[in-house]
Structure formats: structure tokens, C-alpha cells
Amino acid sequence: MITVEDINKTFAEKGVYIELPLPPDRVVKSIEILEKQTEGDNVKLLLNVKFIDESGRDVSDILFCHGRTTRKRIKKTAPPPLLERLKSEMLTQREKSTFENEAEAETYIKEAISHLLQDKGYHPIEQGEIELYFEKEGRGFFINLAVRLDEKAVEKAKGLVELRRKHGSSYDYGLVIPAFQESLGLPLHAQERWMFTNGEYLSAHHIGVYAVDNLDPNRIYPFTIYPGVKELMRYFMTTTQQWLLIRSRYVVDRARKRDSN
Numbered sequence: 326m327i328t329v330e331d332i333n334k335t336f337a338e339k340g341v342y343i344e345l346p347l348p349p350d351r352v353v354k355s356i357e358i359l360e361k362q363t364e365g366d367n368v369k370l371l372l373n374v375k376f377i378d379e380s381g382r383d384v385s386d387i388l389f390c391h392g393r394t395t396r397k398r399i400k401k402t403a404p405p406p407l408l409e410r411l412k413s414e415m416l417t418q419r420e421k422s423t424f425e426n427e428a429e430a431e432t433y434i435k436e437a438i439s440h441l442l443q444d445k446g447y448h449p450i451e452q453g454e455i456e457l458y459f460e461k462e463g464r465g466f467f468i469n470l471a472v473r474l475d476e477k478a479v480e481k482a483k484g485l486v487e488l489r490r491k492h493g494s495s496y497d498y499g500l501v502i503p504a505f506q507e508s509l510g511l512p513l514h515a516q517e518r519w520m521f522t523n524g525e526y527l528s529a530h531h532i533g534v535y536a537v538d539n540l541d542p543n544r545i546y547p548f549t550i551y552p553g554v555k556e557l558m559r560y561f562m563t564t565t566q567q568w569l570l571i572r573s574r575y576v577v578d579r580a581r582k583r584d585s586n
Contacts, residue, residue: 343392423508
């Protein structure tokens with residue numbers, strides 16, 4: 326039985342002096358470092374901790390800890406970020422994660438998905454049945470845009486299902502959205518409820534839901550399926566692994582801002 330006190334001592338033995346914001350006798354079942362930042366002797370950790378609460382229940386929580394470190398770091402020449410190895414050109418990142426209005430959000434996600442597809446050799450083609458259509462070597466990609474996962478998004482997703490019935494499985498189909506829509510009036514829990522309600526249906530009909538990171542248009546996360554093209558599949562397999570960290574960071578930052586108000 327490992328306790329919070331044991332975890333704190335273990336970190337200290339490794340030269341990292343932080344304390345989990347939990348009672349020292351609380352039993353910890355597992356701990357995962359999601360993110361680590363060091364600035365001189367200061368260290369910040371984002372941890373996924375599973376522990377037993379005062380009622381005896383298993384609980385999982387994302388905890389932010391900061392302290393100091395005495396470990397010496399060896400400078401290394403870092404390889405290019407993985408996404409830069411998966412995209413030949415990169416779009417400029419935004420300075421804020423919020424959107425002023427729907428038009429700004431729609432323009433942003435349209436540019437992000439268009440840039441990704443053209444980076445992978447697709448060409449935009451005018452197609453009256455859909456908002457965006459791209460083609461590469463005879464394989465098309467039908468895309469609708471939705472700034473919020475609401476009833477309008479359901480209708481746009483159903484439109485993609487109808488297009489797949491018409492054009493078949495040799496094409497790809499996707500609904501593109503902003504990753505976080507709270508500044509547009511839809512909280513994260515409502516987004517995730519929409520995905521819980523509709524995700525299985527869309528996956529069964531091979532409709533992708535692709536979420537553009539609010540700050541970095543080069544990061545687009547797949548919420549249902551991957552496209553069939555190998556280069557896109559490799560890209561989305563990479564961003565899938567990053568989504569948990571991005572979501573956890575967003576939740577922690579939101580809680581920190583709420584507590585400071």
C-alpha cells in the first residue's frame with residue numbers, strides 16, 4: 326500500500342521536491358506524469374493520480390504540482406517536433422484559445438483542415454453537395470464544418486452519412502470542429518455528451534469527427550475514425566496520442582482561472 330507520503334519521499338529521493346495536494350496517508354494506486362516543465366531549479370508537473378478517497382472509492386484526478394529540483398540536466402539537441410516531421414509546412418499558432426464569434430471559428434477550422442489536406446497532396450474542388458471537397462489521385466474527401474457540437478452539427482453529420490450512401494466507401498467523410506467550444510457557448514461536458522451520444526453511430530457509418538486545436542491549427546485530433554489514406558492515417562495516429570494531455574491541460578487551466586476569480 327503506497328501512500329501520498331511515500332510518493333513525496335520517492336520524488337525527493339530523485340531530487341524532485343514536490344508534494345501531492347492530498348492527505349499524506351491517502352493510498353495511491355497509480356501515478357502518471359502527463360507533463361513536466363523545468364525552469365532553472367523550478368519544476369512543474371501535471372500528474373494523473375489514481376487513489377482511494379475517504380469513502381473507500383477509487384478516484385482518478387489530474388493534479389498540478391510545483392516545487393524545486395536538484396537534478397542536473399544535460400542539454401541535448403532536440404529533434405524536430407513530431408508534427409513538423411508529419412507536415413511539410415506549418416501554420417502560425419494563435420495567441421488565445423477563445424473565439425470572438427462563429428465566423429472567426431469557422432474560418433480558423435476551415436483553414437486548418439484545408440492546409441493539412443493540401444499538405445498531403447489533396448486539391449480543393451468545387452462540389453455543390455458539401456461545404457468542402459478535396460481530391461487526391463481520384464479519392465475524394467467530403468467535409469462539413471461545425472463550430473459547435475449541437476443539433477446543427479447532428480444535421481451536418483447526417484448529411485455526410487447520406488453522401489456516403491450515395492458515393493460509397495472509396496471516399497472519406499469528416500465533420501471538422503474546434504477542439505474546445507466554451508467561448509462559443511458550449512461547455513466541454515456538453516461536447517463530450519454529444520460525442521458519447523453520436524460517436525458510435527458516426528463510427529459505424531465511417532464518418533470522422535476531427536477537432537482542430539484552439540491554439541495550434543497544425544494539431545487536429547480524431548474523435549471517431551481515421552481517414553483511409555496512409556499519410557493522413559499516420560498523422561492522426563500521432564495526434565490521437567496527444568489529445569489526453571491537451572484535454573487535461575485545458576481542464577487544469579480552466580480550474581485555475583476559475584479559482585483565481
